[in-house]
Amino acid sequence: MGLRDKLQWFGRLAMLIFVLASVAFLSAITAMRFAVQGREVVMPDLIGKKSAEAQAALQRLSLDMKVDDRVYSSKPEDAIVRQSPPGGLHVKTGQRAHVVLSMGPQKVTIPNLIQKSTRAAHIELLRGGMQAGELSGVYLAGYPADTVVEQWPAPETADATSPHVDLLVSLGTRPAALVMPDLLGLTLGEAQQRVAAAGLKAGKIALVVMPSGTHDSVTGQTPARGSRVEAGATVDLQVAQ
Numbered sequence: 001m002g003l004r005d006k007l008q009w010f011g012r013l014a015m016l017i018f019v020l021a022s023v024a025f026l027s028a029i030t031a032m033r034f035a036v037q038g039r040e041v042v043m044p045d046l047i048g049k050k051s052a053e054a055q056a057a058l059q060r061l062s063l064d065m066k067v068d069d070r071v072y073s074s075k076p077e078d079a080i081v082r083q084s085p086p087g088g089l090h091v092k093t094g095q096r097a098h099v100v101l102s103m104g105p106q107k108v109t110i111p112n113l114i115q116k117s118t119r120a121a122h123i124e125l126l127r128g129g130m131q132a133g134e135l136s137g138v139y140l141a142g143y144p145a146d147t148v149v150e151q152w153p154a155p156e157t158a159d160a161t162s163p164h165v166d167l168l169v170s171l172g173t174r175p176a177a178l179v180m181p182d183l184l185g186l187t188l189g190e191a192q193q194r195v196a197a198a199g200l201k202a203g204k205i206a207l208v209v210m211p212s213g214t215h216d217s218v219t220g221q222t223p224a225r226g227s228r229v230e231a232g233a234t235v236d237l238q239v240a241q
Contacts, residue, residue, distance in 0.1 A: 043097065045087025046080045051101055054080055062093035069100045077104035110165060112155035113148045118169055121148050125165055133164030137171045145172030175230035182225035183218045188239050191218045195235050203234035210240035 041061040046054040051067070058065050073081050082100040085091055111128060113121040122132050133152075143149055150168035181198055183191040192202050210219055220238030223229055 039093045040090050041093055043085050043087055043089045043091050043095075046083045046097065046099060047087070048075060049080050050076075050078050051080065051099075054097075054099065058097055063091070064094070064096040066096050066098050067101055068098045070103050071100055072104065072106035073102040074105055075102040077102060107158045110151075110153045110155055110157045113151050113165070113167065114155065116148050117146050118148065118167065121151075121167060131164050133166040136166070136168050138168060139172065139174035140170045141173045143170035143172070145170060175232060178229050178231055178233075180221075180223045180225055180227040180229050180235070183221045183235075183237065184225065186218050187216050188218065188237070191221075191237060199231045200229065201232060201234045203236040206236070206238045207241045208238050214240040216240065 041063065043063070044054075044057050044061070046057070046065075049057070051065075055065050071081060073079075075081055079102045080099045081102045084098045085095075108128060108130065110130075111124050113124065116124070118132075118135070125132055138149075140149060147170045148167050149170050152166045176199070178198060178200070180200075181194055183194060186194065188205070195202050206220075208219060217240050218237050219240050222236040223233070
């Protein structure tokens with residue numbers, strides 16, 4: 001075999017070795033990829049499940065669970081409140097899910113807020129770890145204004161953690177109802193006298209440019225004439241310059 005033939009033979013041999021090595025390398029990479037992917041699972045959503053149920057679901061996927069804390073919550077006792085990693089995340093088998101378990105709702109006693117001012121009621125609720133909920137007002141004769149006359153839940157009721165207590169507050173005696181007088185065309189002085197005589201209060205005065213002959217006369221009023229108003233209501237006027 002000549003030198004040229006030997007070189008060609010060695011070249012073909014080297015090429016063959018390179019091809020075989022490349023195939024072996026790619027096969028190893030592919031095998032590793034399948035091996036890694038085969039060890040990945042989807043973390044289940046454990047929120048709301050009891051700890052035993054969650055542990056069983058994790059074990060089926062070759063995962064583990066660790067209880068990090070226990071807190072009061074609206075969920076039943078021993079139910080999972082929080083988890084990390086969250087459900088739906090791809091994780092490797094053997095990974096541990098960190099969870100927080102519920103101790104159930106913390107029972108508190110609703111204080112009696114009847115006859116207290118709204119400020120005093122708010123303070124007492126905050127001291128007990130509670131909060132004021134919806135605040136409604138109603139006119140009630142015989143009850144001072146800003147006084148709690150009803151509450152929900154009722155006093156001495158056991159309720160869940162940090163409940164919201166709704167309050168019904170007296171607005172005092174309803175002011176007398178009046179009919180708004182007609183002030184249009186009166187002079188500003190006459191209108192103010194009629195407002196005072198009706199048990200109302202003069203409010204803002206807006207000057208408007210009007211045709212000659214209407215100077216100092218009322219051209220507009222709020223509330224409008226004939227409206228139902230309460231005693232002491234404010235009346236705004238528009239007066240011609």
